[in-house]
Amino acid sequence: MSDQQVSPRGGRKLRSDTRRNHRQLLKAVGELAREAPDQLTMQAVASRAEIGPATAYRYYSSLDDVLAAYVLSVVEELRDFSVTSTAKGRPLFDSVVNKWVDLLAEHGPALVQLRSRLGYLERLKSGNAIIVAMRDAWSEPVRGLLDDIGLPDTMIEYALFLANMMFDPREIQDLLRQTEMSRQEIITRLTEAYGGAMRGWARAG
Numbered sequence: 474m475s476d477q478q479v480s481p482r483g484g485r486k487l488r489s490d491t492r493r494n495h496r497q498l499l500k501a502v503g504e505l506a507r508e509a510p511d512q513l514t515m516q517a518v519a520s521r522a523e524i525g526p527a528t529a530y531r532y533y534s535s536l537d538d539v540l541a542a543y544v545l546s547v548v549e550e551l552r553d554f555s556v557t558s559t560a561k562g563r564p565l566f567d568s569v570v571n572k573w574v575d576l577l578a579e580h581g582p583a584l585v586q587l588r589s590r591l592g593y594l595e596r597l598k599s600g601n602a603i604i605v606a607m608r609d610a611w612s613e614p615v616r617g618l619l620d621d622i623g624l625p626d627t628m629i630e631y632a633l634f635l636a637n638m639m640f641d642p643r644e645i646q647d648l649l650r651q652t653e654m655s656r657q658e659i660i661t662r663l664t665e666a667y668g669g670a671m672r673g674w675a676r677a678g
Contacts, residue, residue: 491532497522498529499543502536506583513586515539540587545603547580552610563621566614570640570660577642578649584642593637594630611636622668624675632671639667 501521505513515536519529533539554572558565577584589596596604615632619625624632640663648659 494522494524494528494532495542497524498532498539499546502539502543503580503583506586510582510586537587540583541603543580543583544587545606547576547584548603548606548610551576552606555610555614562617564617566618566621567664569610569614570664573640574645574656574660577645581642581646585646593634607637608633618668619671622672624671628671628675631674635670635674636667639663639670 498518501518502513505517505521509517513536515529515533516526518536518539519526522529529539533542551569551573555565555569558568560568591599591601593604597608611633612629615636616626616629619628619632645659645663648654648663649656652659654662
């Protein structure tokens with residue numbers, strides 16, 4: 474889909490129209506996921522965005538497509554935070570975990586709507602945009618943690634695989650909502666459990 478769409482009169486719509494419609498659709502899917510996840514449909518998203526269904530379908534062919542775009546925008550925010558941080562080592566890892574939990578507090582209900590039948594490694598190898606951005610967000614923080622706990626950088630691929638499991642949005646939201654642990658307690662426990670999982674993985678191999 475080009476940024477410029479042909480208008481009914483044969484001219485060109487402004488690119489700002491396209492950007493605005495994308496923003497409105499992504500905003501709408503996030504709002505509906507928080508407010509009424511059981512009523513989340515493409516038609517409902519288009520209505521909330523005040524965009525005609527036919528126009529919405531020109532941008533995204535399905536609800537999963539608009540959800541994927543929303544998830545990608547959130548993961549890219551985490552990636553940008555990570556790659557521009559001046560922190561190194563364990564402080565970088567800790568700051569990225571905190572940023573991720575902050576993003577989940579705002580966007581989590583939409584993130585958990587999108588599920589794939591494929592695993593992390595298969596999606597990474599296929600070039601899935603969300604998983605690639607997630608890898609880019611976590612690679613340096615995880616390398617810093619590996620160095621901090623004395624594990625080799627050669628296990629980075631499996632360390633990222635374990636991070637994808639341990640810091641899954643659905644499970645973090647479950648902990649935040651269904652337990653009496655504070656946000657910081659959850660972060661601390663997950664980080665310690667993650668370090669233990671990586672040590673166990675290294676010992677086994």
